Amino acid sequence: MSESNAEKTVKPLDTFRIVQAIIAVLFVIFLSWRLYSVISAGIYGPDTWLRFTISGLIIGSVYSVIAIGYTLVYGILFMINFAHGEIMMLGAFAGYFVLEGLNGLVVDQAAGVSFLDQYQILSVILAFVVGMVMAAIVGYYLEKIAYRPLRGAPRLIPLISAIGASIFLQNAAQLIFGPKRRTYQNPSALTRSVGWRIPISGEEVILTYTGALTFVLSILLLVGLYVLVQRTRFGRAMRAVAEDKQTAALMGINVDSVISTTFVISGALGGAAGVMWGIQNGIIYHYIGFIPGLKAFTAAVLGGIGNIPGAMLGGIFLGIVESLGPAALGIDFQLKDVIAFSILVLVLIFRPSGILSEVLTEEKV
Amino acid sequence: MAMLEVNDIHTFYGNIHALKGISLTVEENEIVTLIGGNGAGKTTTLRTISGLLSPRHGQVKFEGEDISSTPAHELVYRGITMVPEGRGIFSRLSVSENLDMGAYSREDKSKLQDDYDRVFQLFPRLKERRKQVAGTLSGGEQQMLATARALMASPRLLLMDEPSMGLAPILVENVFETIKQINKDGTTILLVEQNATVALSVADRGYVLQTGEIVLKDNADNLKKDEMVRKAYLGID
Numbered sequence: 001m002s003e004s005n006a007e008k009t010v011k012p013l014d015t016f017r018i019v020q021a022i023i024a025v026l027f028v029i030f031l032s033w034r035l036y037s038v039i040s041a042g043i044y045g046p047d048t049w050l051r052f053t054i055s056g057l058i059i060g061s062v063y064s065v066i067a068i069g070y071t072l073v074y075g076i077l078f079m080i081n082f083a084h085g086e087i088m089m090l091g092a093f094a095g096y097f098v099l100e101g102l103n104g105l106v107v108d109q110a111a112g113v114s115f116l117d118q119y120q121i122l123s124v125i126l127a128f129v130v131g132m133v134m135a136a137i138v139g140y141y142l143e144k145i146a147y148r149p150l151r152g153a154p155r156l157i158p159l160i161s162a163i164g165a166s167i168f169l170q171n172a173a174q175l176i177f178g179p180k181r182r183t184y185q186n187p188s189a190l191t192r193s194v195g196w197r198i199p200i201s202g203e204e205v206i207l208t209y210t211g212a213l214t215f216v217l218s219i220l221l222l223v224g225l226y227v228l229v230q231r232t233r234f235g236r237a238m239r240a241v242a243e244d245k246q247t248a249a250l251m252g253i254n255v256d257s258v259i260s261t262t263f264v265i266s267g268a269l270g271g272a273a274g275v276m277w278g279i280q281n282g283i284i285y286h287y288i289g290f291i292p293g294l295k296a297f298t299a300a301v302l303g304g305i306g307n308i309p310g311a312m313l314g315g316i317f318l319g320i321v322e323s324l325g326p327a328a329l330g331i332d333f334q335l336k337d338v339i340a341f342s343i344l345v346l347v348l349i350f351r352p353s354g355i356l357s358e359v360l361t362e363e364k365v
Numbered sequence: 366m367a368m369l370e371v372n373d374i375h376t377f378y379g380n381i382h383a384l385k386g387i388s389l390t391v392e393e394n395e396i397v398t399l400i401g402g403n404g405a406g407k408t409t410t411l412r413t414i415s416g417l418l419s420p421r422h423g424q425v426k427f428e429g430e431d432i433s434s435t436p437a438h439e440l441v442y443r444g445i446t447m448v449p450e451g452r453g454i455f456s457r458l459s460v461s462e463n464l465d466m467g468a469y470s471r472e473d474k475s476k477l478q479d480d481y482d483r484v485f486q487l488f489p490r491l492k493e494r495r496k497q498v499a500g501t502l503s504g505g506e507q508q509m510l511a512t513a514r515a516l517m518a519s520p521r522l523l524l525m526d527e528p529s530m531g532l533a534p535i536l537v538e539n540v541f542e543t544i545k546q547i548n549k550d551g552t553t554i555l556l557v558e559q560n561a562t563v564a565l566s567v568a569d570r571g572y573v574l575q576t577g578e579i580v581l582k583d584n585a586d587n588l589k590k591d592e593m594v595r596k597a598y599l600g601i602d
């Protein structure tokens with residue numbers, strides 16, 4: 001039966017594929033031409049390209065960590081947790097208050113040295129731990145309050161609830177923390193825009209300490225998550241629940257608690273991303289979760305939503321593209337968001353299952 | 366006291382009254398079969414016993430305790446495991462990961478290796494394929510995997526929903542040989558089947574289900590001789 005179906009659908013699919021291919025080729029020609037004219041004009045030296053690549057990798061790794069949060073939840077509940085960006089924002093605030101508090105805590109009265117500067121590593125760890133725990137708690141209750149009662153409802157309903165939760169959390173944050181922009185108090189070793197100097201063709205490119213921390217920590221979180229999902233008993237339970245909730249229950253898995261835990265993990269990752277965002281970018285306010293949330297969602301879609309390695313690669317890819325894109329195309333840097341969201345639209349139109357999905361499923365099966 | 370006692374259960378899907386007062390018992394070490402045509406309510410009965418559904422009226426008792434509203438994942442720890450209709454293989458997990466899922470509820474990890482050995486002895490084919498992704502197994506192998514996975518939970522009562530579904534006759538025979546073996550090894554079995562011929566050949570007793578009600582119950586030999594069963598389910602006039 002499936003064979004006859006395939007025969008029937010071959011024809012229309014082919015024309016669609018041809019149109020896709022033509023558009024893709026035109027697009028690539030256009031990109032190459034822009035790239036060629038930009039490079040031949042020699043506007044940017046190798047140092048600039050390196051700078052863009054580094055910043056793309058850093059921001060991309062943060063997108064990856066946020067994107068995993070979307071993809072984990074989607075993989076298990078088939079819903080997009082649009083409030084995830086707000087969870088990240090709340091995590092950023094939690095980390096902010098920890099660093100503020102430790103900065104105000106003077107440990108050496110005579111020299112006036114704060115805890116933050118005395119125990120720098122410990123302070124940063126504390127900021128991350130508290131940020132992650134707070135965000136995890138928000139994720140846990142978000143699921144309990146906004147999504148669990150809607151389980152089994154048509155898929156549009158929890159989506160609306162998610163958008164509502166997102167708006168609610170944003171406004172709650174504005175109400176509680178006020179609309180003002182706050183500066184993240186980094187310990188002195190993590191002073192922003194200070195870092196290693198890489199000499200390249202007579203120029204210097206700075207690899208900031210905050211950027212390196214962000215990148216390394218993101219990779220650690222991604223690896224940790226991958227190990228959790230692939231190698232542990234809980235990870236197996238999660239994958240079982242993602243595939244078939246009823247059969248998972250028949251194995252003795254408490255499906256509700258696996259779903260709760262998934263939100264906790266997803267929230268903790270969002271919280272870590274929030275603290276990284278604060279340490280790296282320096283400014284936080286109630287709205288900072290929104291755009292990174294959408295970008296990370298784009299990254300997750302790009303990698304095939306529900307697909308964990310896909311979300312990781314999608315995040316890094318998006319970070320690099322939006323960082324290099326404006327320069328490569330010779331357009332205004334303000335347009336980097338346009339690039340990111342154009343990618344989202346293009347992927348949703350031409351490849352809604354994600355760029356990686358086919359490769360990965362073929363490999364797995 | 367019967368191991369499993371189902372007393373006059375009524376189960377609904379929304380407004381659909383799927384079970385209209387089912388009562389049955391399963392004694393320890395028995396094989397009991399539930400036969401009936403499409404939509405009779407066989408699957409619904411098993412799902413109600415296994416805790417995936419709860420009855421609106423009536424009671425399910427396991428070893429004397431009321432389990433009518435105990436969720437499925439807790440019943441596994443009490444010793445009830447189900448091989449669901451359509452097998453419910455985790456197709457993206459490997460064969461051995463599927464077996465690990467079956468052992469999810471096991472607390473006595475020491476005996477686990479023995480159980481792996483036992484299921485691989487019952488189903489040598491699975492041992493060869495243990496690294497393979499379960500979705501790529503043939504139908505027969507998937508049935509073996511589903512059964513093996515259920516055994517990994519070390520159940521005292523095993524509920525099986527149409528294990529013969531979609532299998533070639535030769536494989537069906539195999540499956541039922543295995544069911545007999547599992548029962549001999551000390552597992553009580555409640556078996557749902559449309560294929561009444563084979564089901565009655567292994568079962569001690571049987572119930573005949575029609576549109577949500579039990580219309581006949583007897584020991585397997587008598588059911589095989591019953592006029593109505595012969596006509597409706599054995600295809601003999």
Ligand SMILES: Nc1ncnc2c1ncn2[C@@H]1O[C@H](COP(=O)(O)OP(=O)(O)OP(=O)(O)O)[C@@H](O)[C@H]1O
Nearest residue numbers: 378381383401402403404405406407408409410559
């Ligand atoms: N999820 C559901 N929602 C609504 N009605 C259902 C649902 N599942 C089953 N039913 C109805 O309940 C009745 C009993 O179904 P059940 O699946 O228990 O039958 P069955 O005896 O297992 O049939 P089969 O041999 O075809 O598997 C049928 O009338 C069916 O249409």
Ligand SMILES: [Mg+2]
Nearest residue numbers: 407408409450
């Ligand atoms: Mg059925």
